[in-house]
Amino acid sequence: MRNPLWSRPTRGRLAARRVRQGLRAFSLAVPDQAVPTGNISSRVIVHVDLDCFYAQVEMISNPELKNKPLGVQQKSLVITCNYEARKLGVKKCMKVRDAKEKCPKLVLVNGEDLTRYREMSYKVTELLGEFTPLVERLGFDENFVDLTQIVEKRLQQLQSDDLSAVTMSGHVYNNQCIGYKTAKCLEALGIHTVHELQTFSSKILEEELGISLAQHIKKLSFGEDNSSVIPSGQPQSFSEEESFKKCSSEVEAKKKIEELLALLLHRVCQDGRKPHTVRLSIRRSSSKYYNRESRQCPIPSHVIQKLGTGNCDVMTSLVNILMKLFRNMVNVKMPFHLTLLSVCFCNLKALNRAKKGPMDYYLTPSSSTTSHSGKHSFKMKDTYVED
């Protein structure tokens, strides 16, 4: 009972997602690898995954939509929808036609402008940030929150009282109980520890669980390591993109690029930092599946300096740069057919102070993220649970 770990029931896909992201998650107790250092041997990671986020945002801004089947539309797709619509058979990423057919009463709102979604998304992250700085974003609608220190603190407070009075909510993992669904399947195979899973025959595992799940949990068993929730902080890039049926002339492309750029400049103004790199991405109609090409280059320093000033020359300079990138990718002397254009600002840097002085120490962005580890910076290799 010493080191309980709390979590809501784990859904395998979440751990899987983190593994795919290279974040190296663990969902099983690992008695074999427990590190007997410190007084905590497990971590508490909560995965906050907002359902039909865009639809929720729309219903908040227009409550009349709440009781109607609602879909958020981008081009010819219903990218997400509320529960009402889901009940009536509408699915994510459904063609508008099919959705209308399934659900004639479906109300559609255009969700191609992500501004409000982005703002709400960061509000959610900020809210979670009030509990701990260890909040990691994944897309607009997911956050991973490391509550280990908070839980530990709480347990210490309770220890002096009566620990038996503590109500455990959700699943409790420790060395004695692996309450995990997959773990139960594994138990039947005689696999009780991660080590046993690691050394278990892949072939037999695949036969028993199916190749997909088998390979998946085999990977989990190696855990790779125990990297922590990495605070996302400010975004590292801004981009605006638009897809379309056809763009086949340079003039047309230029016009679209100008539109995207204008939106981007506005956003960069608000952020305060300055991008040092621009990137242009395209998708050609010939590309069968997900396929983009991009060209990027540094932004000239004189352009960077004028970036927040509302100077029109900035726009002109950047368009010229982007068109060079464009011609670098597309042979404009030959016929071409594009279905997407995207402009991205990245390599964001804080503003340079004109003069160096004693205050610069405080004004320079520092990588102070390690301070959160504090006294708990020892490795916590044991268990990783999430939801």
Added chain:
DNA sequence: TGGGGTTAT
């Protein structure tokens, strides 16, 4: 499929 975003190479 949209309109984004980060990480790996």
Added chain:
DNA sequence: ATAACCC
């Protein structure tokens, strides 16, 4: 600097 992969 570009591709690959995430939602």
